[in-house]
Every structure is written in C-alpha cells, then in structure tokens.
Amino acid sequence: MSKPNTAEEIYIDLLNRIISLELEPGQKISENAISEVYGVSRSVVRNSFARLMQNGFLVVYPQRGTYVSKIDLDYIRTALLIRIAIEKEMLYRFMTKGNMKETIKKMEENVNEQERFYYASEYISEFKELDEAFHECIILSVENKNVLKTLNEQLLHISRWRKVYVKSGYRISHLVDEHKEILAAIKDNDVSRAMDCMSKHIDTISAVIGFNKEFLHYVKTDD
Numbered sequence: 001m002s003k004p005n006t007a008e009e010i011y012i013d014l015l016n017r018i019i020s021l022e023l024e025p026g027q028k029i030s031e032n033a034i035s036e037v038y039g040v041s042r043s044v045v046r047n048s049f050a051r052l053m054q055n056g057f058l059v060v061y062p063q064r065g066t067y068v069s070k071i072d073l074d075y076i077r078t079a080l081l082i083r084i085a086i087e088k089e090m091l092y093r094f095m096t097k098g099n100m101k102e103t104i105k106k107m108e109e110n111v112n113e114q115e116r117f118y119y120a121s122e123y124i125s126e127f128k129e130l131d132e133a134f135h136e137c138i139i140l141s142v143e144n145k146n147v148l149k150t151l152n153e154q155l156l157h158i159s160r161w162r163k164v165y166v167k168s169g170y171r172i173s174h175l176v177d178e179h180k181e182i183l184a185a186i187k188d189n190d191v192s193r194a195m196d197c198m199s200k201h202i203d204t205i206s207a208v209i210g211f212n213k214e215f216l217h218y219v220k221t222d223d
Contacts, residue, residue, distance in 0.1 A: 005040055007047035013038075014048060018057050018068055019160045020125070021167065025070040025218040029058065055153060057160075070220035076161050077205055079154040084202045086147065087135065088195045093142040095191050103141045107183050110134045114176045123166040127175075128159065134179055165204050168215035175201075 004013045014034070017023045031042045031049065038045070049066065052058040059069045094100065110133055117127040132155075139147055148155070166172060178201040185194035 004038055005044075007044050007051075010034075010038055010040065010045060011048040011051050014052060015055075015057065015156070018052070019156060019163065021160070021163045023068050025068055025160075025164075027068045029066050029068060031066075056157065071161060071164055071218050072220045073205060076157060079158055080202055080205065082154065083151065083158065084199050086151065087138070087198055087202060090139045090142055090147070091186075091194055091198055092191060094138050095186060095189065095194060097142060100141075100186070103137050104183070104187060107134060107137050107186070110137065111176070111179050111183055114179060118173050118176055120172045121166075123163045123172065127172060128162070131162075131175065131179075161204070164215050164218050170204065 004010045014023070023029065031045045034048075035042045035045045049058055053060065056072075056075070057069055058066055060066050094103070110130055114127065114130050114134075117124070117130075120127060136148065166175075178197065181197045182194055182201060185197050
C-alpha cells in the first residue's frame, strides 16, 4: 500500500493515528517531522494540520509549538448528551414503528461478532466497527445517513474518547454486555428499559470518572 502523499490522505492518516491514540493527547508534533515521515513538503503538511486544528485535534501554543489536543471533557459531555438525545429518539421511533424483525436479526448477528472481542484489552478497529454498526442498525432503520453526517465531527472525538476510557480500565466486556441489555429490552418491546440502557451505555464519562485516574494525563486542564 502506497504511503499517503496528498494533504487529504495525510489528514486522514493523521486523524486515524490521533483517534487510535498512536499520537497521544498532549504529544508534540511538528510540520518538519511529519513532512519527513510522509516524504512531502511542509506546505502539504500545513494544509493537513490546518484541518486537524479546525476539527479540534491539534492545538498551537505560541512559543511552544503544535500539540495533539488533550481530551476536553466538557466537550465530550456535551457531545455525549447530544448523542444520547438523538439515539433515544431514534430508538423510540424504531421500537414504535413495528416490523423490527429484520433489524433485530442484524443486531443479533452483530452482538455475536462482538463476543469475539469480549476479553480484548484495547478498543481495536475491528470492535470499533462493530460498535458503530450496532448503533447504525437502529438509526438507519428509521432515518437516512444525514443524522450520522450531522454527528460526524462529534463522533470522531467520541471515538478517541472510547479509546481512552477502554484504556483506563473500562473493559470491552462491559460494552458488549451493555449492547446485549439494549437488544434484550428491544426484543422484550420494553421502550422505557431500552432507552434507559441506551443512556447508561453512552454516558461513559460518569462510568469512568473515579474508576481509574491513570487516564487523566490525557485530559485537558485549565493550565
């Protein structure tokens, strides 16, 4: 596979490396170093950096340099609140529209695939895809992809946050079990229970704060 060499390709590659925590929150990053890594001019890298800064994944400190942004818990709380509201609305529409059989079958198959990663210690890309697909089953059964497009920037930050909270000790098994609880409530046609399970599943900040303090060096402070 060829090395990324356009501003767009480098942007996507850097974004994936940031979300995966290969480039960690708070890590210093420079145009010179990155241009050497990809074998391109600084102007190409500058364009990629500009997009990452616009999306909140890089931050420039005068006289200090450019750094991968730390996790902004206030932003994540807001993003998760919006995500909860939208997913609960989509779930309600899904459960009250009837004819859920085909979607439930897809969700069952998805959860069975998730079981393969039950004891995984990292939020790896294969599980990430299954996690996102589980939620998309509900959303796309009642809406088009415009909802997902609207959430896109927030979903990128939430994806990075997922990596952090799994790294902090919130096991993959918890996520799989929460998906099972949501699915069980749907199959029981218990709308209230399903929405409560969905809220609990998405509100990961409440679940992680106080669970393991080691992840706090990834988090933005007022300093």
